[in-house]
Amino acid sequence: xxxxxxxxxxxxxxxxxxxxxxxxxxxxxxxxxxxxxxxxxxxxxxxxxxxxxxxxxxxxxxxxxxxxxxxxxxxxxxxxxxxxxxxxxxxxxxxxxxxxxxxxxxxxxxxxxxxxxxxxxxxxxxxxxxxxxxxxxxxxxxxxxxxxxxxxxxxxxxxxxxxxxxxxxxxxxxxxxxxxxxxxxxxxxxxxxxxxxxxxxxxxxxxxxxxxxxxxxxxxxxxxxxxxxxxxxxxxxxxxxxxxxxxxxxxxxxxxxxxxxxxxxxxxxxxxxxxxxxxxxxxxxxxxxxxxxxxxxxxxxxxxxxxxxxxxxxxx
Amino acid sequence: xxxxxxxxxxxxxxxxxxxxxxxxxxxxxxxxxxxxxxxxxxxxxxxxxxxxxxxxxxxxxxxxxxxxxxxxxxxxxxxxxxxxxxxxxxxxxxxxxxxxxxxxxxxxxxxxxxxxxxxxxxxxxxxxxxxxxxxxxxxxxxxxxxxxxxxxxxxxxxxxxxxxxxxxxxxxxxxxxxxxxxxxxxxxxxxxxxxxxxxxxxxxxxxxxxxxxxxxxxxxxxxxxxxxxxxxxxxxxxxxxxxxxxxxxxxxxxxxxxxxxxxxxxxxxxxxxxxxxxxxxxxxxxxxxxxxxxxxxxxxxxxxxxxxxxxxxxxxxxxxxxxxxxxxxxxxxxxxxxxxxxxxxxxxxxxxxxxxxxxxxxxxxxxxxxxxxxxxxxxxxxxxxxxxxxxxxxxxxxxxxxxxxxxxxxxxxxxxxxx
Numbered sequence: 018x019x020x021x022x023x024x025x026x027x028x029x030x031x032x033x034x035x036x037x038x039x040x041x042x043x044x045x046x047x048x049x050x051x052x053x054x055x056x057x058x059x060x061x062x063x064x065x066x067x068x069x070x071x072x073x074x075x076x077x078x079x080x081x082x083x084x085x086x087x088x089x090x091x092x093x094x095x096x097x098x099x100x101x102x103x104x105x106x107x108x109x110x111x112x113x114x115x116x117x118x119x120x121x122x123x124x125x126x127x128x129x130x131x132x133x134x135x136x137x138x139x140x141x142x143x144x145x146x147x148x149x150x151x152x153x154x155x156x157x158x159x160x161x162x163x164x165x166x167x168x169x170x171x172x173x174x175x176x177x178x179x180x181x182x183x184x185x186x187x188x189x190x191x192x193x194x195x196x197x198x199x200x201x202x203x204x205x206x207x208x209x210x211x212x213x214x215x216x217x218x219x220x221x222x223x224x225x226x227x228x229x230x231x232x233x234x235x236x237x238x239x240x241x242x243x244x245x246x247x248x249x250x251x252x253x254x255x256x257x258x259x260x261x262x263x264x265x266x267x268x269x270x271x272x273x274x275x276x277x278x279x280x281x282x283x284x285x286x287x288x289x290x291x292x293x294x295x296x297x298x299x300x301x302x303x304x305x306x307x308x309x310x311x312x313x314x315x316x317x318x319x320x321x322x323x324x325x326x327x328x329x330x331x332x333x
Numbered sequence: 334x335x336x337x338x339x340x341x342x343x344x345x346x347x348x349x350x351x352x353x354x355x356x357x358x359x360x361x362x363x364x365x366x367x368x369x370x371x372x373x374x375x376x377x378x379x380x381x382x383x384x385x386x387x388x389x390x391x392x393x394x395x396x397x398x399x400x401x402x403x404x405x406x407x408x409x410x411x412x413x414x415x416x417x418x419x420x421x422x423x424x425x426x427x428x429x430x431x432x433x434x435x436x437x438x439x440x441x442x443x444x445x446x447x448x449x450x451x452x453x454x455x456x457x458x459x460x461x462x463x464x465x466x467x468x469x470x471x472x473x474x475x476x477x478x479x480x481x482x483x484x485x486x487x488x489x490x491x492x493x494x495x496x497x498x499x500x501x502x503x504x505x506x507x508x509x510x511x512x513x514x515x516x517x518x519x520x521x522x523x524x525x526x527x528x529x530x531x532x533x534x535x536x537x538x539x540x541x542x543x544x545x546x547x548x549x550x551x552x553x554x555x556x557x558x559x560x561x562x563x564x565x566x567x568x569x570x571x572x573x574x575x576x577x578x579x580x581x582x583x584x585x586x587x588x589x590x591x592x593x594x595x596x597x598x599x600x601x602x603x604x605x606x607x608x609x610x611x612x613x614x615x616x617x618x619x620x621x622x623x624x625x626x627x628x629x630x631x632x633x634x635x636x637x638x639x640x641x642x643x644x645x646x647x648x649x650x651x652x653x654x655x656x657x658x659x660x661x662x663x664x665x666x667x668x669x670x671x672x673x674x675x676x677x678x679x680x681x682x683x684x685x686x687x688x689x690x691x692x693x694x695x696x697x698x699x700x701x702x703x704x705x706x707x708x709x710x711x712x713x714x715x716x717x718x719x720x721x722x723x724x725x726x727x728x729x730x731x732x733x734x735x736x737x738x739x740x741x742x743x744x745x746x747x748x749x750x751x752x
Contacts, residue, residue: 079717080438081419165581166521166595188585275530275587277728293416294531296722296747300423 073304081300091305100279100287108263108283110194112317115201115262119209120254122202124247127213148207156271159200163187163272187272193281197272201262208261209254216250217243252325256318263314284310370653372403373429373660376418378643379410381609384676392669400659427648429657436468436476436644437714446647448474451658456665459683464642467708476644476711477661478682480674483640483699483706484540486629487606487614489515489599490622492522496602501626503636505545505568508603508629512578515602524578526601527569528592529731530585535709535723537588540605540639541565543707545631549719550710555748557719558741565631566730566737574733584728584735597621607641608699612678625698638699640706642682719748 048055073091076084095101130141147155162169163186171183186196220243228238244251266285273281282290288310292303375393379385386408393404407428409417414433421427427444439445448457452474457465460478468476488501496514512524528537542548545568547561556562573579580586580595593610595601597618604610605628614621627636645664647657664670671689674681680699681690687703690696710716722744730740 077423078438078442079419079714080442080444081421081423082442082444083423166600183581185582185585188582275532275591276585277529277531277534278726280729290725293419294721295725296718298419298718298721300419 069304069307072301073308075301077299077301079298087301091299091301092309095291095302095305095309100282104279104282104284104287107194107281108285108313111198111201111269111283112259112262114198115205116255116258118198118202119205119258119262120251123206123209123213123254124251126206126210127217130210130214131217144210145207147204152204152265152267153271155204156200156268159196159203160187160271160274163196188276190280193273193276197269197281200268200272201265204268205258205262209258212250212254213247216247220246252322255321259318259321260314263310263317284313368652370402370429370650370656372405373653373656374405374407375430375432375660376407376409376414376421376428377432378414378434379408380677380679384673388673388676392663392673395669396660396663399663400656402656402659404660427650429650429653430645430647430660432479432643432645434641434643435711435717435720436646437470437712438717439646439648440470440473440475441714444648445475446649446654446657448477450654451647452477452661453658453665456661459665459685461682461684461687461704463640463704463706463708464682467642467711468644470712470714476646478642479645479664479670480677480679481640481642481682481703481706482607482609482679483638483702484536484605484607484628485638485698486603486626487596487610487623488603488626489596489601490624491599492518492602501624502629504629504633505631509572509576509578512572512602513576516578521600523580523595523601524576524603525572526586526592526595526604527572527579527583528586528588529569529583529728530587530591531724531728532587532589533724534727535720536639536641537605538566538569538723538727539707539709540628540637541569541631543637543639544628544634546634549716550713555715555719555745557748558738558745561632563738563741566727566741568631570731570735570737573731584731596623608678608680608696611695627698627702637707638702638705640703640708642708642711715748715751719744722747 042050074087074089076087076090078084126144130137130144161167165171165183165185165188168183168186170186171180174180175183184192186192224242224246225238228242233241263283264285265283266289269281269283269286270289273286279287279290284306288303288306291297291306292300375389377385377389389406389408393406396402396404418428418431418433422439422444431439436445440447457474464478464481465474468474468478470476486501492515493499493501493511496511496518498511498514502508502511508525514524515522516524528534539549542562542565545561545565547559547565548556550556551559573583580592580601586592592601592604593606593613596604596606596610597613599618599621606625611625614623627638630636645661647653647660665683667683667685667689670683671681671686674686675690680696680703681687687700691700709720726740729735730737
């Protein structure tokens, strides 16, 4: 590092005096600059990825001892496991519901937060809190709030007379997934709302002025000006939320913690159970599930981007 | 947010996010050192925040002073212990001493020292025979017990008096009738708090089936779907589904934050508990008046006590045999083991410990039964998987539409197939 910084590549401060045209740095020089990032990528991305692939092609017994090569048996066992259909369905419902609700609520909230009003600073802080606290803590709090006997949600609803006996939010199959989705939306909103606030701020005010002069109403302005100009932000919001929500472990793990079987698991918690909690207790099998998960999310994101015409949208 | 973000970048981000989450451990060759080790790694389960850490830190200091070997202590929560220990094995980074509730799978893999190699003969002779038996795999003693606990029926005497019940139930018919009476008190009273969620359901199942002449294994053969076991599970299911005397949804209730907490709040008439629950009731929940009784019997035989022991097993590594031996020698010295067991509120595993604890009237109800205690078949590696299946799925079998017989038939098939 020290050698490189002694006047060798003063690219940023004096770009005009650069001796070579951009993109033609010597290989060792480039490596020196890229080194730290490359080491990081090798360590936290490439190495675990290789290990994951290697693990998925080996057999391990219950204590985690390698027993020998497995070929594709981990993959075939995973893909033929009887619970997979239910788990994939749960994952689809979970991701789709959380992302759609998050985007809708996020849009409304962003609109609200970008207006001037008394106490806006306070409200903006309040919105950020769920994001600032650890997911595990938030989930644990919700678990307490949803509790059948002592949970505040049941007491509140019964106090208002909306329900007459407690609802088993986290145990009744009809309510478990909706409850988890509600928490999923709650923790996803801050990021999404702020993404949209930034998007709204980037829209030039003269466009709105022009619309007003042309006599466009509020709804028309929103539909024909705000939404189209927010499109890049919405696309990014959807893609990042798809990935976050798909990979979300703590919310489901904690809220679904006392339920038997795999009836409410998503692919992520299912993978963890395969490795450490189920009777299979098999890291090889779980590794093949892990690779499957990576493929699924890549395909889902790819299909989504193709469907919405990504390249066109980002040119806006 | 304009052109700079490309599809490729997003896909790369997706890959990173997924892979980082997905990757489990690594497999690397195990490290070996020549000569004697300078330090040992000891992985201990966290029994309680207040006592486990202080005891083991003091123990480590003593160990280092007497042996000159450094003791690297790692205390891990029960919920994470199994995951961490299997990751350690998978990555070839096994500890020297591991505290767990199962040992047989490790023994079957040939990873452990047996007692002839690391345990002083006098110490082995001091351990209660029932625990030596449960720690023995294929004729060798691998699973050294660190402490034990026994389950019994806890009942809320206030609720019993209010319901007009004078004595704890001795038969299952009495039990059902008493639970009904407590439930009938209303005001949120629950006859019996039944934890059949994934946390510790195998224990709840075990204590009921042992008291109905059932067992998991008899004469070396799996008897998971024996008529007694099927009857037991059907009875357990009936408590919630037909009699309605349990808390809401037992199959979805864990022990610690579910059944125990209902009893601690004085809402539940009965629960199967053990000495740590007693400790909590005597210190934190003094308002709950309770008594402890033997389990009611389903088949008219004398009540059986279900016991649990955890293990301190030692892994074979080059040069660590003497260090491990010194560890056991110090741990089983009466001052150490009894201090710890007392602090945690558990029961002894040694004959000398029985004498020390015998003076405590609160423990008498358990101590009398300890030598004849009924344990789960932890000496069979297959049990480790059976127990996982019970924990994970028994909650479904006792649900309204659950099928106890089919669940046990499947369990038997799993055990016989050995997978």
